[in-house]
Amino acid sequence: MPLTNKDMSKILVIGCGNVGSVGLHKMAQYPKVFSEIHVVGRTQSKCEAVRDSVKKKSKGKVKLIIHRDDVGKGKNFLNLLKKIKPELVVNWGSPYDNLVVMDACLEHGVRYIDTACYEHPDKYGFSYEKQLAKNQAFKKKNLLAIVGAGFDPGVSNIFSAYARDYIFDQIETIDILDCNGGSKDKSIKFAPNFDPEINLRELILPIRFWENKKWKESGKLMDEDAPFFEFNFPEAGKFTPYLMYHEELETIPTHIPGLKRIRFWMTFDKRYLTYLRVLYEIGLTRIDPIKYNGQDVVPVKFLKEILPKGKDFNSSYTGKTNIGNIITGTKNGKKKNIYIYNVCDHKEAYKETGGNAIGYTTAIPTVTCAKLVLEGKWGGTGVKNTEDKTLDSKIFLEEMAKVGLTWQVKNLKDIPSALKKNY
Numbered sequence: 419m420p421l422t423n424k425d426m427s428k429i430l431v432i433g434c435g436n437v438g439s440v441g442l443h444k445m446a447q448y449p450k451v452f453s454e455i456h457v458v459g460r461t462q463s464k465c466e467a468v469r470d471s472v473k474k475k476s477k478g479k480v481k482l483i484i485h486r487d488d489v490g491k492g493k494n495f496l497n498l499l500k501k502i503k504p505e506l507v508v509n510w511g512s513p514y515d516n517l518v519v520m521d522a523c524l525e526h527g528v529r530y531i532d533t534a535c536y537e538h539p540d541k542y543g544f545s546y547e548k549q550l551a552k553n554q555a556f557k558k559k560n561l562l563a564i565v566g567a568g569f570d571p572g573v574s575n576i577f578s579a580y581a582r583d584y585i586f587d588q589i590e591t592i593d594i595l596d597c598n599g600g601s602k603d604k605s606i607k608f609a610p611n612f613d614p615e616i617n618l619r620e621l622i623l624p625i626r627f628w629e630n631k632k633w634k635e636s637g638k639l640m641d642e643d644a645p646f647f648e649f650n651f652p653e654a655g656k657f658t659p660y661l662m663y664h665e666e667l668e669t670i671p672t673h674i675p676g677l678k679r680i681r682f683w684m685t686f687d688k689r690y691l692t693y694l695r696v697l698y699e700i701g702l703t704r705i706d707p708i709k710y711n712g713q714d715v716v717p718v719k720f721l722k723e724i725l726p727k728g729k730d731f732n733s734s735y736t737g738k739t740n741i742g743n744i745i746t747g748t749k750n751g752k753k754k755n756i757y758i759y760n761v762c763d764h765k766e767a768y769k770e771t772g773g774n775a776i777g778y779t780t781a782i783p784t785v786t787c788a789k790l791v792l793e794g795k796w797g798g799t800g801v802k803n804t805e806d807k808t809l810d811s812k813i814f815l816e817e818m819a820k821v822g823l824t825w826q827v828k829n830l831k832d833i834p835s836a837l838k839k840n841y
Contacts, residue, residue, distance in 0.1 A: 427453040427792055430502050432489055432519065433510035434459040434468045436612060436728040437533065437568070440773035441510055441781035444822065446472045446480040451789050456502050458485040458495075459511075471772055489522075490515035496522040504528055508788050510781070513616065514539045517548055520563060524555055531787055533568030533780055534616070535665040540705065542619060546668050546803070553801040563801040564809075567787040568780040569741055569760075570596055570682075571666035573823075575805035576783075576814055577743045577758045578670050583811055585756060585827070586747040590678045592670065593744045593837050597685040599654030600737035600764045600775060602726075608693040609726040611776045615718050618703050621694055626663040627681040627841070628671050636661060636841045639686075640695040647836030651685075651740040652828075653761045659683035660691075661841060669803045681841075697721065732774045735764035739775045742825075744833055755830040760823050770822075779823065786818040 429452050431442060438457070445452040459465045465484040472482055485502075489495040489511060499507075499522055506529045509519055513534035523530040535544040549565050556563050566572055574594045582589055598611055610617035625636040625644065637644060645661040664682035671677050697703050702721045707714035742759020760779065767778035787804070790796035790813065798808050805811070815825060 430504035436777035438510035443771040499526040579805040580811040589747040654740040657685040
C-alpha cells in the first residue's frame with residue numbers, strides 16, 4: 419500500500435557491508451519515506467559504525483535501530499519480523515539467505531526487495547529459479563517481491579526494459595558493459611569489487627551467454643584466450659571488458675520477445691586475472707571444507723578474511739565507474755543502435771556515504787526501488803525482476819536520477835566491431 423499521512427514507512431534492512439552502508443546513508447536522506455529504519459547484521463561493530471555515521475551525517479536527525487542476528491538460521495528472521503512489523507524488507511545481506519528471508523516474509527506478510535541472485539553456499543553458480551518459483555505464493559498473499567534490484571542486475575535490466583518500451587519497436591541484441599575505472603591505493607595489490615567470497619565464486623564460473631534462444635559457453639574468464647576487447651568508456655577512460663556470465667542474462671530474454679542475443683562484459687586488467695588464475699589453480703577459491711589442525715576450513719572463506727575490504731581502500735579510491743547497455747534493433751523499420759549508461763565517481767560516493775562507487779551504484783537503485791514501492795508508484799503482486807512489463811522503467815530511471823544516479827542515452831552510428839563477432 420502507498421504511504422499515507424500515518425507512519426507507514428517502517429523498514430527492515432539486512433546487511434551493513436559496503437552496499438548496505440551506502441544504502442542506509444541514502445535512506446536517511448529521505449526521512450519522510452523511510453521514517454523508521456531497522457537494520458540487522460551479524461556483526462555488532464559494523465552496525466554500530468554505520469549507525470554512528472548516519473547519525474553524524476544527519477546531524478542527529480536520523481537514528482538507526484540495530485539488531486544483531488543471523489537471519490539465515492532457523493526462525494531468527496521470522497521472529498524479528500514479528501517483533502518489528504515492518505512495511506518492507508530490503509535484503510543487502512548474503513544471497514545464501516535469500517530463500518529463508520523470502521519464506522519469512524511470506525509467512526509474516528511483508529513485501530521484499532533484494533539485489534543478489536540466490537546461491538547455495540555448497541554449490542558453485544547462481545539462479546533465480548527458486549526465488550521466481552515463489553511467485554504464486556506471493557500472489558496468494560497479495561505481496562510483492564522484487565529480486566535483483568541493484569545495478570547489474572537491476573538497472574541493466576531496467577535499461578533493457580526502457581529501450582523495449584520507449585526507444586525500439588524491436589530489440590535484437592544487448593551487450594551489457596560494466597567498467598570499474600577506479601584506482602585503489604598502491605598498497606592494495608588485489609581486492610575484488612564487492613564481497614570477496616561471492617565475487618570470486620562468480621568470476622570462476624564458465625562464460626555463458628544467450629543467443630538464438632539457447633545458451634552458449636566459451637571457456638572461462640581466467641583462460642588465456644578469454645574473449646575481450648578495448649573500449650573507451652565515457653568519462654571513465656579506455657579499459658578492457660571481458661566476456662563473462664552474469665545474473666541478468668537469465669531473465670531479460672523472457673521479457674524481451676524476439677531478442678536474438680544478450681551478453682555481459684566486465685573490465686579487468688591482466689594482473690587482476692593473473693591473481694585470479696593463481697588463486698584458482700592453488701585451490702584458494704574452493705568451497706568445500708578441508709581439514710586444518712583438526713578443524714574444517716573453507717578455502718574461499720579463509721581467503722575472504724585476509725583480502726582487503728572496502729574500508730581498507732574506500733577513502734583513497736579514485737576514478738569512475740561506467741555501467742551500461744549497447745543495444746541494437748529497429749525503429750520505424752530502420753536499424754537503430756544506442757548506448758544507455760551511468761557514470762559514478764568513487765570520490766564523490768565516499769564523500770557522501772563513506773562507500774565507493776561499486777557500493778553506491780548497487781545501493782542507490784535499491785533505495786529507488788524501495789521508495790517507489792512505499793510511495794505506491796511501483797506495485798503489483800508476485801515475484802518480479804526489475805524488467806517486468808508491469809514495472810514502469812521510465813518512472814524508475816527518472817526517480818533514480820533524483821536519488822543520486824543519472825543516466826544518458828547516446829545514439830550510435832555503429833556498434834564496436836568486437837560486438838559483431840561470434841564467440
